[in-house]
Amino acid sequence: MKKPSSKIREEIARLQGQLKAAETREAERIGRIALKAGLGEIEIDETELLEVFEEMAERFRGSGSTHRKSTPAPVEPGEAQRPQGEA
Template sequence: MKKSASRIREDIAKLQDQLKQAETKDAERIGRIALKAGLGEIEVEEADLHAALADLAGRFRKGKALSNGMERAGPGSTSTTEMAPVTSGAAESSAGEA
């Protein structure tokens, strides 16, 4: 049975609401993680931070990132928040605005 145009619009509105809720949940989760990592205390230009995060996302997409950083840290290390230096603008042109 075909759906009427009004029913399809209702379905679209519900899906848009679900998408908004999912994006909000993801943003809150990522924000909490960023604050725990100390990003809230660093003075950095938004474009530079965006580029660094886009680079990080790219590394996870390619499967190069490890589960918790301890494997990279080596023996005797207790820090899981060490990060490699990121050059300004490294991935800015390839990432879209979220």
Template sequence: MAKRSKTPAQIKAEIERLNSELAQAEAREGERIGALAVKAGLHEIDCSDADFIKAFKEIAARFRAASEQPDQTA
């Protein structure tokens, strides 16, 4: 039996559902990261948004690089 293809309306509905799911996941992660930032005391630092974004990008790059390194604990 051949698989029935989805109609454009079905595809659009699925995209809408996935976009909503993505927005919810991003909101949850934002709340989690915000809570961690408060625990680390970042809320007490007088710093511009641009400086925070730059620092967060540096942190992200550091963790991405570390996750790409082969595991050398063996």
């Protein structure tokens, strides 16, 4: 039995609502992590930041896992923005 177009539209609207809610949860999660890492205090062009995020996403996609194989040392807020070689 075929669905009438009105039912399909209702289903699409419901799914769009679910998608928006899921994207909001994901954005809030990533945002909290970025702030903990000190990214909120760094002045960086959004295009450059997007490139870094894309590289990071590719790194994790390529590993076939969403979890790291080794646990890194904890990073204190602000520590991630120090230039290398500086203590």
